[in-house]
Amino acid sequence: MLCTLCYIESTVTQQTKIIEGTISPKHQITIPAQIRDALGLRPGQKIEFKLEQDNVIELRVKRPKAKEVLDAILKKYDFSELREETKGDAVKTLRENRWGDDL
Helix, strand or coil: CCCCEEEEECCCCCCEEEEECCECCCCCECCCHHHHHHHCCCCCCEEEEEECHHHCEEEEEECCCHHHHHHHHHHHCCCHHHHHHCCCCHHHHHHHHCCCCCC
């Protein structure tokens, strides 16, 4: 049986809190809300598990790389109008048109 306890270190008290969870018949475990909130977890995020000695499991949130996020944004939205309006250089256009450009 895998570990049924989840450990989280409190950033406020610096004491270890033990929060119990239960493994379902499908071998699934729900991450308690307190831990999800502390780690900023959202549905669909990837998590890495590492089995250490003495039946300790290290859990890490797998954060997407900046390029993956940018590629997803570029696929989801159509930026052709912006490219056309800014002649392909949105940063330059923003700098030229920003408020109080006295610098």
